[in-house]
Structure formats: structure tokens, C-alpha cells
Amino acid sequence: MLRLAQLSVTAAFAGLLLVPAPAAAQTPPEVLVVGQIAEPQSLDPHAVTAVNDFRILVNLYDGLVRFADGTLEVEPSLAESWEISDDGLTYSFTLREGVTFHDGTPLDAEAVRFNFERMLDEDHPFHDTGPFPLAFFFSAVESVAALDATTVEFTLNEPFAPFLSNLAYPTGLIVSPAAVEAHGEDFGRNPVGTGAYRFEEWRGNQRVVLTRNEDYWDGAPQPQAVVFRPITDANTRVAEMLSGGLDIMVEVPPDAVADFRDAPDFEVHEQAGPHVWFLILNLREGPFAEPAIRQAVNYAIDKRSLVEDVLQGTAAVAAGPIAPAFAWAYNEDLEPYPYDPERARELLEEGGYDGETVTFYVTEGGSGMLDPVAMGTAIQADLAAVGMNVAIETYEWNTFLGRVNPGLEGRADMAQMAWMTNDPDTLPFLTLRTDAFPEQGGFNSGYYSNEEVDELLYRARVSTDQEERAALYHEMQEIVREDAPWVFVANWKQGAVTSSAVEGFRLQPSFFLMLQEVEKH
Amino acid sequence: MSGYIVKRLLALVPVLLGLTLIVFLIMALIPGDPATAILGSYATPENVARLNAQLGLDRSLPEQYLVWLGNLLQGDLGRSYALNRPVLDEVLERLSATLILAGTALLLCSLLGLLAGIVSAVRQFGWTDRIVTFLVLIGISTPSFFLGLLLILVFAVNLRLLPASGMFSIYGGGDLWDLLRHLLLPAVTLAAVATGVIARLTRTAMLEVLRQDYIRTARAKGLSERRVVYRHAGKAALVSVIPVIGVQAGFVLGGAVYIETVFQWPGIGAMLVQAISTRDILLVQGGVLVVAASYVLFNLAADVAQSSLDPRLRR
Numbered sequence: 155m156l157r158l159a160q161l162s163v164t165a166a167f168a169g170l171l172l173v174p175a176p177a178a179a180q181t182p183p184e185v186l187v188v189g190q191i192a193e194p195q196s197l198d199p200h201a202v203t204a205v206n207d208f209r210i211l212v213n214l215y216d217g218l219v220r221f222a223d224g225t226l227e228v229e230p231s232l233a234e235s236w237e238i239s240d241d242g243l244t245y246s247f248t249l250r251e252g253v254t255f256h257d258g259t260p261l262d263a264e265a266v267r268f269n270f271e272r273m274l275d276e277d278h279p280f281h282d283t284g285p286f287p288l289a290f291f292f293s294a295v296e297s298v299a300a301l302d303a304t305t306v307e308f309t310l311n312e313p314f315a316p317f318l319s320n321l322a323y324p325t326g327l328i329v330s331p332a333a334v335e336a337h338g339e340d341f342g343r344n345p346v347g348t349g350a351y352r353f354e355e356w357r358g359n360q361r362v363v364l365t366r367n368e369d370y371w372d373g374a375p376q377p378q379a380v381v382f383r384p385i386t387d388a389n390t391r392v393a394e395m396l397s398g399g400l401d402i403m404v405e406v407p408p409d410a411v412a413d414f415r416d417a418p419d420f421e422v423h424e425q426a427g428p429h430v431w432f433l434i435l436n437l438r439e440g441p442f443a444e445p446a447i448r449q450a451v452n453y454a455i456d457k458r459s460l461v462e463d464v465l466q467g468t469a470a471v472a473a474g475p476i477a478p479a480f481a482w483a484y485n486e487d488l489e490p491y492p493y494d495p496e497r498a499r500e501l502l503e504e505g506g507y508d509g510e511t512v513t514f515y516v517t518e519g520g521s522g523m524l525d526p527v528a529m530g531t532a533i534q535a536d537l538a539a540v541g542m543n544v545a546i547e548t549y550e551w552n553t554f555l556g557r558v559n560p561g562l563e564g565r566a567d568m569a570q571m572a573w574m575t576n577d578p579d580t581l582p583f584l585t586l587r588t589d590a591f592p593e594q595g596g597f598n599s600g601y602y603s604n605e606e607v608d609e610l611l612y613r614a615r616v617s618t619d620q621e622e623r624a625a626l627y628h629e630m631q632e633i634v635r636e637d638a639p640w641v642f643v644a645n646w647k648q649g650a651v652t653s654s655a656v657e658g659f660r661l662q663p664s665f666f667l668m669l670q671e672v673e674k675h
Numbered sequence: 676m677s678g679y680i681v682k683r684l685l686a687l688v689p690v691l692l693g694l695t696l697i698v699f700l701i702m703a704l705i706p707g708d709p710a711t712a713i714l715g716s717y718a719t720p721e722n723v724a725r726l727n728a729q730l731g732l733d734r735s736l737p738e739q740y741l742v743w744l745g746n747l748l749q750g751d752l753g754r755s756y757a758l759n760r761p762v763l764d765e766v767l768e769r770l771s772a773t774l775i776l777a778g779t780a781l782l783l784c785s786l787l788g789l790l791a792g793i794v795s796a797v798r799q800f801g802w803t804d805r806i807v808t809f810l811v812l813i814g815i816s817t818p819s820f821f822l823g824l825l826l827i828l829v830f831a832v833n834l835r836l837l838p839a840s841g842m843f844s845i846y847g848g849g850d851l852w853d854l855l856r857h858l859l860l861p862a863v864t865l866a867a868v869a870t871g872v873i874a875r876l877t878r879t880a881m882l883e884v885l886r887q888d889y890i891r892t893a894r895a896k897g898l899s900e901r902r903v904v905y906r907h908a909g910k911a912a913l914v915s916v917i918p919v920i921g922v923q924a925g926f927v928l929g930g931a932v933y934i935e936t937v938f939q940w941p942g943i944g945a946m947l948v949q950a951i952s953t954r955d956i957l958l959v960q961g962g963v964l965v966v967a968a969s970y971v972l973f974n975l976a977a978d979v980a981q982s983s984l985d986p987r988l989r990r
Contacts, residue, residue: 181845187845192949193758193949195757195758195759196758196759198759201759203713203714203717284729285726285729285730287710287713287714287717287722287726288717290717290722339759340760342759342760343759343760357941358765358768358769358941359769359939359941359942359945359946360841360842360843360845360941361845381845383841383845383939384939385840385939386936386939386945386948386949387936387937387939389824389827389937390824390827390839390840390937390938390939393824393827393828393831393832393839393840394831394839394840396832397827397831397832397835397838397839398835399831399838399839399840399841399845550707551707551952552706552707552708552711552712552952552954553705553706553707555707555711555718556706556707556711557706559711559718559719559720560720592720595719595720595721596719597719
């Protein structure tokens with residue numbers, strides 16, 4: 155008996171090495187398996203805010219318009235065409251005929267009206283199926299009218315240029331009114347749209363399964379099904395991809411990109427997105443009230459080393475407040491501040507920097523923040539090299555937002571921040587205008603104020619002519635670069651890895667995961 | 676005996692109430708709120724206030740807690756803000772996954788730990804003892820998440836014998852064999868430290884018991900060594916080891932929080948991590964309530980087992 159016990163202990167430990175099991179975990183044929191970073195919160199496009207959820211939603215639903223492949227330009231989707239009145243207040247959309255939701259009900263003007271009124275009208279019978287945190291994207295909408303079955307008209311209370319891009323955002327995706335009526339507040343777990351894939355199953359923290367919509371108006375996709383798996387731990391996600399358990403993996407950790415690039419069975423995809431990573435400088439008090447000192451830190455920080463060494467090539471150096479992914483609005487002539495510690499020292503002296511310690515808010519991590527602690531430390535070292543003392547204070551993301559968003563006054567001189575937006579208007583409008591000071595409900599936490607910039611941003615917002623808007627943004631970017639209210643650091647390149655079985659995959663600058671054209675063989 | 680169990684179960688009520696109050700206060704104290712977490716970059720004071728009102732978070736703290744308590748008495752744990760579904764549904768769905776994982780790990784560490792401890796005590800300073808002691812040392816000192824990643828690397832990535840994460844195959848599968856394949860790595864990882872602790876304590880307890888007079892008497896009576904070790908010494912040692920297993924149940928449940936994250940096990944631990952980061956107070960409350968109740972019940976079971984082995988404890 156003792157022998158037996160002895161044996162079983164040895165065997166149990168040795169058993170770890172001798173597990174009999176069938177061969178590798180391969181993904182099934184014609185089923186596309188996507189490794190996500192977390193479980194979705196809801197599959198109701200009006201109720202969610204996270205890119206992680208958008209990746210599923212854009213395959214389940216369509217909007218009136220969408221971003222054209224590879225760009226951030228709006229093109230027709232459920233709406234075949236539209237007209238904008240000269241005063242920019244009326245948008246009239248003509249809907250595609252014969253499109254039905256996955257539940258068989260027709261997509262018509264009434265359905266579109268239902269969608270927007272549910273979000274915007276507090277008296278709507280299904281407004282309580284929310285909350286709808288991003289409904290303010292459409293706060294300019296005064297009313298929605300169904301003129302006939304295929305014509306829907308939006309009336310705005312002021313001209314609002316980003317309206318079309320906001321419609322292309324997941325908050326503008328169209329849900330089936332019949333399904334909302336049937337499921338009420340559980341609609342987010344029983345989603346029905348018009349998209350290329352229809353909802354099949356959601357198992358808590360295990361998988362969301364979508365199956366091919368044979369009747370898709372834009373041509374049914376090739377794979378039979380798509381499975382979205384939440385894998386929170388980045389190392390586990392990489393391991394699962396390497397072991398053949400995934401076909402597509404998003405948000406590849408920088409450390410793993412090189413490994414995948416060298417492996418023959420995988421393809422690495424990269425795409426710069428509408429993302430800006432920057433440091434907010436406190437203009438109201440302390441050293442950064444002085445423009446020369448703000449420029450000095452822009453010169454002092456080695457952005458190339460940050461994106462190449464710290465971020466290992468997963469980002470590009472930023473030049474100004476608008477991401478290059480907004481090709482039409484981005485000013486190509488804008489040069490990033492070069493790394494020039496000599497010039498930085500001169501400017502520090504010119505600005506009268508007296509060696510006082512600068513308080514720098516760093517976060518542990520958060521949406522779009524890349525590798526904030528490592529970046530914060532590298533920035534601290536660069537600034538120390540030109541004689542600026544920086545004291546870092548690190549906060550958990552929600553705590554961080556709670557300290558930065560109300561404004562830096564009395565707290566800090568400098569704070570990390572990153573934004574991802576759907577329109578070039580959003581970031582500067584919410585963070586660089588005088589009227590966007592935190593006390594007025596905006597995000598201008600560093601109190602930058604320049605009347606010229608205010609005026610340019612206002613004009614760009616009410617103009618409906620893209621060329622005119624582009625010219626205004628170009629001018630704004632030059633002024634802001636010169637005024638340096640921020641240190642412009644990086645534009646994130648989103649990464650994804652696909653297995654060799656996947657064809658036709660392409661990352662979008664919108665960071666949405668469009669799977670309509672993807673095939674698996 | 677049954678009176679004792681009822682008494683212990685009643686004592687559970689104030690413990691759990693106090694716990695929910697503490698968790699509620701901690702969640703209220705830490706900065707950041709659900710609305711800010713949901714809105715992220717778009718958390719303007721105006722948007723936050725509007726969303727808070729919609730979520731019912733604009734009420735005073737005592738009021739929020741009392742409403743929660745009142746609903747709890749009616750079996751309603753509220754609705755998760757982040758997942759937009761009833762907390763009870765989510766917690767129950769996750770609890771079964773955690774119980775499967777933690778139960779297997781507990782079984783594994785108890786059996787392996789006891790066996791290893793007994794064997795190395797009986798063969799004190801022999802080669803078996805040395806090997807077991809060495810393995811136990813490794814088990815105790817390796818951080819679980821690291822061991823987990825290591826096992827994934829070896830068995831999933833390199834050997835491709837076992838799946839790297841999840842509870843069932845993503846498509847098809849779903850039978851017992853499928854579950855066991857997915858269960859093995861996380862259960863072993865979760866059991867490693869506890870196995871070591873239990874093995875060490877069993878060894879010490881056994882060594883002590885084996886030196887007792889009555890063991891010598893038993894041997895002198897001519898009983899077989901097997902009978903001496905398992906019936907006489909083993910049973911006596913077990914009495915002092917069982918409460919430790921009860922305590923280890925707590926560590927296993929606690930460890931499940933990060934092991935579930937590493938292996939993407941759809942349990943309550945991974946749920947709690949996500950709920951805390953999204954400041955989903957009701958989901959945290961519901962999760963903690965269930966985990967705490969299971970911990971207390973595990974301990975109760977250990978106490979009952981102990982007193983059934985040792986009649987002196989029953990008085």
C-alpha cells in the first residue's frame with residue numbers, strides 16, 4: 155500500500171508530462187475565430203462605448219452610411235444617397251430598397267426614426283432600454299421624420315459638420331425596432347440588425363457566435379460563422395494564437411509583434427488610426443504658462459525613440475492635434491518637433507525656467523494609452539537630460555481621469571492623455587477651445603486659449619463643405635503646433651495578426667474590424 | 676451535530692452583511708465611478724451627471740445601500756451597469772465555472788498534498804522524501820500566474836497537447852472530455868501552492884504522530900505497517916490537517932481570481948476583476964457575496980469533517 159501511495163505521487167507529478175490528449179487545438183474550417191481583449195458589454199450599438207464591442211457590432215449591423223474601405227471618408231450604406239440643405243440644417247436620406255433585418259422585418263424610414271428617437275427622446279416608450287451614453291453625438295438632431303417608406307429626414311438645430319461621420323460611427327448603427335420591442339432592456343443580449351452576420355449565441359466570458367447572413371444586401375460573406383473570444387490576458391492571447399486556437403488576433407502586444415513577423419504561418423497587419431497620444435500642459439500656472447518652455451519640452455522629448463524603442467514600432471511620431479488617418483483634414487506640411495536637446499536648453503533659459511519641479515500625471519494604463527508607465531519614465535529621463543526636474547505621480551485609469559478631466563490647476567503641470575475619435579473635429583473641439591475649459595464641461599484640462607483657434611474650429615464645424623473644412627483645419631494645426639499647448643507624441647498603429655488560413659483581411663483606420671470580405675480556407 | 680451546523684449557518688448572516696457593507700464602502704471610496712468608466716474619454720461632468728441619474732447613482736450612499744439590501748431580501752441582486760443584465764444571472768452562470776475549477780483544484784491539492792505528506796513522513800530523509808520536499812518547495816515558491824503561463828507555453832504552444840485557454844472548445848465540443856482537457860492546466864496551476872502547503876503540514880503532523888507512544892504500542896501489538904500508518908497515524912494527523920485544507924479553500928478561491936484571468940476561465944474571479952475595473956458596484960457586491968459565502972461554507976464543511984473524525988470537538 156505504501157508502495158502504491160509512493161507510486162501514485164510520483165505518477166501524479168510525472169502525469170503532468172504524459173497527458174494523453176488529441177492533437178492540436180485547431181480552429182474549425184469555415185469558422186473564423188477572433189481573439190478579443192474583453193467580453194463585450196452589450197451588443198446594443200446605442201448602449202456601448204468601447205472599441206472592443208464595436209468590433210463585433212459593425213459585423214452585425216449597418217448604419218445609414220459607413221467609412222469607405224481603408225479611409226475615414228463617408229460612403230453610402232443603408233442609405234443609397236443623401237442631400238444636405240444649403241443652410242446645413244436638413245439632411246435627407248434615401249434608403250436602399252428591399253433590405254430586411256435578420257428577424258425579417260423591413261428596414262424602412264420608420265425603423266430609422268425609431269432608432270434615433272429611442273436614443274434622443276426621453277418620452278419614447280423604449281428610451282428606458284438604455285442608457286445611451288454616446289447619444290450626445292446626435293444632440294444636434296432636432297427631429298427625425300419618415301417622409302415615405304424610403305425617405306428619412308433629419309432636422310438639426312445648428313449646422314454640424316461631423317454629423318455624417320457620427321452616423322458612420324457604431325452609435326449610428328440601425329437596430330431592428332421589432333426586436334427592441336420584443337426584448338426590451340435585454341435587447342443587448344438578443345441583437346438583431348441588417349449586417350453581414352446574424353447573432354447566434356453569447357456565452358458569458360466564453361464566446362459570441364455570429365453566423366453568415368445569406369441574404370446580406372452587399373453580398374453574403376464566405377465564412378459560415380465568426381466566433382469572438384474574449385481573452386483578457388495579453389500573454390494568453392498570444393499563446394492561443396501561437397497554438398492555433400485563433401485565426402485573427404487584435405491588439406497584439408508590441409513585444410509579440412516581432413515574433414509573429416518572423417513566423418511563417420502568420421501575417422502581421424498594421425494600420426495607423428485616428429488616435430493622438432499627447433501630454434497636456436498646464437498653461438494656467440507654473441512653468442508651462444510660458445510658451446518658450448512649452449516648445450522646449452517638445453524639443454527635449456525624443457519621440458522617435460519613444461515610438462521605436464518603447465512602443466517597438468507600434469506607433470508613429472505625432473506632429474499636431476489631428477491624426478494623419480484623417481487624410482483629408484491632416485496638414486501634410488506639418489513637421490513634428492525634432493529631437494533637439496540643445497534648442498530645448500536655449501528655450502528653457504529664454505523662458506526663464508528656474509529649475510522648479512514639474513508634476514507629471516502618469517496612468518497605469520487605459521483606453522488607447524499604449525504603454526504609459528514606460529513612456530512616462532522615458533519622458534522624465536529626456537526632460538532630466540535638459541535640466542528639468544519631473545516628479546511622476548501614477549494613478550489607476552479611472553482615478554486618473556477623475557483627476558485630469560476636471561482640469562490640472564492646483565494639481566499637476568503635465569498629464570498624459572490619448573484620444574481616438576471618428577471625426578477630425580472631435581478632439582480639438584473638445585480639448586483646445588476656450589469654451590471647452592473643464593469648468594464649462596469640456597476637456598481643455600490645460601486651459602489653452604487662442605481666439606483664432608476658437609474661430610477656426612467653430613467655422614469648420616458649421617461648414618458642410620469638406621474642402622473648406624480641410625483648409626480651416628490646416629490653419630488651426632499650424633497655430634496649435636506653434637503655441638504648443640501639448641507635447642505631441644504619438645499616433646497609434648493598431649496591430650492584428652492573422653493565420654495563414656485567413657484571406658482578404660484588412661485593418662481599417664477607424665479601428666473597426668470589418669469582416670464582410672474576409673475568407674477562411 | 677445538526678444544531679451546530681444551523682448555528683454556524685446563522686452566524687453566516689452578520690458576516691455576509693458586514694462584508695457587503697465594507698465592499699460597498701470601499702467601492703464608494705475609491706475614485707472613479709461607473710459613469711466615468713463607461714464614458715471614458717467622453718466623461719464630461721454633464722454626461723456623467725446624466726448617466727449617473729439614469730443608473731440611479733445620484734442618490735445618497737445610505738439610500739443606495741438600503742435599496743440594494745431591500746432588493747437582496749427579495750432575491751434581486753440588481754442589474755449590472757457594464758454588462759446590462761441581471762447580476763444574479765451573471766453570478767450564477769459564473770459561479771458554476773468557478774466551483775468546477777476551484778473544486779477540482781481543492782480535490783487535487785488535498786489528495787496530492789496528503790499523499791505526498793504521508794509518504795515523505797514515512798520515508799523521512801529517504802530519496803522519496805527529498806524529491807517530494809523539493810517538488811513541494813517549487814510548488815510553494817512559484818507564483819501561480821507564472822506557472823500558468825509556463826504550462827500554457829509547454830502544453831499548448833509547444834506540445835499542442837492541451838488548449839491554452841477557455842472552458843470548452845469554441846465550436847462544437849462541450850462534452851465532459853472537452854471540459855477535462857480545458858480544466859487540467861488551470862486546476863493544476865491553482866492547486867500547486869495549496870498542494871505544497873498541505874504536503875508540508877501533513878508531513879509535520881505525521882512525523883509528530885508517528886513518534887507517539889500509541890503508535891509504538893500499535894507496532895508492538897504486531898499490526899501491519901500499512902494499518903499503523905493509515906488507520907492510526909493518518910487519521911490522527913488528518914484532524915490537524917483538515918482545518919488547513921479549509922483555509923486553503925480560501926486561497927484557492929482567491930487564487931481563482933487571477934488564474935481565471937490567465938486561462939480565460941469564465942468564472943467569478945475573472946468577472947470580479949472586470950467588474951472592479953468598470954466600477955460595476957452591484958456586480959462586485961453580488962460576486963463578493965457569493966465568493967464569501969462559498970468560503971464560509973468550505974470552512975464549515977472542514978470543521979464538520981474534523982469533528983466527525985475527532986469526537987472531542989463535538990462537545
